[in-house]
Amino acid sequence: MSPHPHPTRLARETANRLLTTAVANVQRDYPVHWTRTISGPADLVPHRTLHPVFAGSFDWHSCVHQTWLMARLLRHDPDLPDAASAKSVLSALITPEACATEAAFFKTGAGRHWERPYGWAWLLTLDAELATTPWSVTPLSDVLRENWLAWIRDARFPVRVGTHSNTAFAVGHVLDAARATGDVELAEACTSAALRWYVDDVGYGGFEPDAVDFLSPVLAEADLMRRVLDGPGFAKWFDALLPDLAASRWQILREPVPVDNPADAYGSHLAGLILSRAWAWRAIAQALPSSHRYASLGWDAFEAHSSVGWDYVFGHGYMADHWLGTFAVYLELGAHG
Numbered sequence: 001m002s003p004h005p006h007p008t009r010l011a012r013e014t015a016n017r018l019l020t021t022a023v024a025n026v027q028r029d030y031p032v033h034w035t036r037t038i039s040g041p042a043d044l045v046p047h048r049t050l051h052p053v054f055a056g057s058f059d060w061h062s063c064v065h066q067t068w069l070m071a072r073l074l075r076h077d078p079d080l081p082d083a084a085s086a087k088s089v090l091s092a093l094i095t096p097e098a099c100a101t102e103a104a105f106f107k108t109g110a111g112r113h114w115e116r117p118y119g120w121a122w123l124l125t126l127d128a129e130l131a132t133t134p135w136s137v138t139p140l141s142d143v144l145r146e147n148w149l150a151w152i153r154d155a156r157f158p159v160r161v162g163t164h165s166n167t168a169f170a171v172g173h174v175l176d177a178a179r180a181t182g183d184v185e186l187a188e189a190c191t192s193a194a195l196r197w198y199v200d201d202v203g204y205g206g207f208e209p210d211a212v213d214f215l216s217p218v219l220a221e222a223d224l225m226r227r228v229l230d231g232p233g234f235a236k237w238f239d240a241l242l243p244d245l246a247a248s249r250w251q252i253l254r255e256p257v258p259v260d261n262p263a264d265a266y267g268s269h270l271a272g273l274i275l276s277r278a279w280a281w282r283a284i285a286q287a288l289p290s291s292h293r294y295a296s297l298g299w300d301a302f303e304a305h306s307s308v309g310w311d312y313v314f315g316h317g318y319m320a321d322h323w324l325g326t327f328a329v330y331l332e333l334g335a336h337g
Contacts, residue, residue: 025057061119117170158197162213214272219280226287268320271312278305
């Protein structure tokens with residue numbers, strides 16, 4: 001545990017505000033960001049025709065994880081003031097017929113890579129969250145599970161960026177979902193890929209952040225590896241990955257980044273980066289022995305980021321509102337449990 005436990009910022013009023021924002025987001029069709037290959041005029045159909053469950057909240061992956069936010073908050077506090085409205089919307093959107101339509105798209109050639117890996121990871125995270133609820137995203141989750149296994153078993157290299165195609169973040173999410181549901185095959189595929197891609201990494205030398213980052217490539221990687229290595233093994237690996245973490249060059253990693261315009265689409269990414277760094281620093285600090293030279297540094301970085309990150313969650317327009325709340329809830333509640 002942190003030597004300086006931080007109080008949750010997810011007060012009931014805040015949780016309900018996040019819930020009502022998500023309810024509005026998942027029903028909002030426009031503006032929409034939708035990138036796909038068009039082969040002819042017949043393909044020019046409304047987004048919700050192909051994606052009747054997850055057409056809102058600006059883009060498919062954001063709609064998926066805003067739906068996760070709703071389910072997660074309802075399990076955390078089923079008596080939130082606007083719980084009934086949220087449940088009604090979930091029931092209207094998540095139907096067997098709509099999920100079958102979504103699944104059909106992901107069986108196509110385009111669907112076997114569209115929204116991979118970030119959107120797929122959030123869908124499998126949502127699937128695990130819904131396991132004890134009246135809602136189910138099968139057969140969509142079944143199709144994406146098979147797509148995930150087909151992809152990850154043959155993927156030779158990781159993707160080391162701070163945006164949606166980052167593989168460490170996605171694999172960590174799917175690994176957690178697989179463990180939560182007892183899916184041994186999926187968990188083993190994720191663990192194997194993590195070790196194949198990252199276990200030999202030493203002396204990280206990347207320049208972070210990029211202006212569009214909402215993930216830290218190196219912290220997302222460490223957050224994954226603490227899931228697959230035992231305590232001493234992770235401590236040794238992390239030492240080798242960032243042997244000079246206390247040096248001045250990594251001040252930009254240890255401290256929250258400035259966010260000049262959180263209402264801008266990419267400015268909101270940097271706000272999300274602060275939140276995702278917070279949960280990564282906490283996970284790293286928890287995984288290190290308390291006597292480790294970087295344990296207190298990790299806790300200090302977590303507390304600095306978690307405090308600042310919440311400043312951007314509300315009040316900065318739709319480019320921030322359609323997704324940032326998910327990262328805040330993940331920081332406070334985690335994905336499962």
